[in-house]
């Protein structure tokens with residue numbers, strides 16, 4: 001039996017099932033009294049792509065953090081290859097073959113592909129590294145997974161998809177038996193995403209157990225053998241992917257029938273809100289121009305990378321371009337001055353909420369109200385007042401937290417992203433520049449205490 005979806009054909013489900021390489025039983029995790037995971041049990045098998053789905057805040061990354069040893073559970077057990085593993089640490093998990101490939105690349109960009117693949121394990125004799133052997137072993141690691149990349153290239157010059165492939169090859173070479181992939185196709189174009197899905201199928205065929213986190217429903221249905229859906233920290237569905245369709249999956253995730261309707265959009269007004277002309281900056285941006293009318297959404301396409309964040313830097317006033325003109329609401333705005341960019345009504349929302357978007361030391365509600373208060377010149381506010389004013393924003397953006405007003409850094413990735421968007425979009429913008437606004441990466445969280 002196979003399931004065909006828009007993205008290809010999922011594998012037959014009626015094959016013999018292998019013994020689980022990981023058995024999770026009754027796993028519970030609390031953060032300061034609030035329960036993030038409640039009694040989660042599931043089996044992860046070799047040669048299977050096991051997708052983990054759930055709405056923002058459902059508990060996916062908490063589960064992964066427990067499995068990779070970053071967090072300790074408050075109850076339940078994790079068995080790897082038949083033995084219980086209490087007190088798992090990241091080092092032990094990795095030694096046992098549980099590896100994660102986060103969305104943010106973890107390669108050393110100035111080193112070659114070969115060096116990256118063998119990092120920490122460079123073959124040497126009498127303290128001299130044998131570079132021939134480094135390249136040979138790296139080539140083998142890539143060939144083993146049918147990856148065609150020149151090992152002498154520098155990691156920094158690879159495409160994002162190629163970097164992901166190199167990281168996967170490195171983890172498999174290090175003995176990865178369970179590979180956890182966090183949204184591996186986020187920010188990729190269709191062809192690059194196809195290559196990554198091809199690699200994931202190769203991993204499966206090589207007997208690796210793949211835990212696949214993605215918010216793309218079509219993609220999950222096309223690639224996964226098994227689906228587990230978390231809702232509010234509990235497993236609400238676990239079964240063969242071929243037995244589920246998109247509507248059923250959404251129903252499991254949301255907990256009710258969902259009818260999706262595209263909202264009617266009024267025609268854009270003839271009035272121009274944003275004009276950029278001849279914007280150039282080094283080699284990244286050359287002669288970029290765009291005109292956006294009020295009520296219009298213009299997409300700027302391109303591979304993820306420096307050029308996108310450079311546009312953010314230039315339009316927000318963080319950097320000065322070599323040339324160009326900017327007009328917001330018909331008035332010229334000088335480059336290189338953040339207050340002037342803000343005063344014009346232009347709102348630039350960063351794609352890097354961790355470094356530039358949110359303030360980790362402040363609470364959810366304080367972050368939600370921060371831009372509004374700064375723009376209106378309000379300084380100190382009482383916490384209760386901030387919470388009262390933030391409540392409608394939480395409601396309309398669907399921000400969910402386990403406790404009343406936690407530190408923003410403890411929110412799930414998707415909920416942090418909602419806070420970032422609400423913070424800027426609720427400040428009466430004339431025009432907005434949104435960099436990768438739907439990113440929810442599960443690992444984009446600040447290090448926080450786990451108890």
Ligand SMILES: Nc1ncnc2c1ncn2[C@@H]1O[C@H](COP(=O)(O)OP(=O)(O)OP(=O)(O)O)[C@@H](O)[C@H]1O
Pocket residue numbers: 031036054055056057058059060061062063400401402406410411412413414415440441442448449450
């Ligand atoms: N270190 C922490 N401190 C406090 N609460 C936390 C912490 N880590 C996670 N949580 C809470 O646990 C719940 C589950 O979060 P988790 O990140 O696992 O969700 P998720 O399913 O990965 O969501 P997303 O798709 O948005 O990344 C959330 O309500 C989150 O706020």
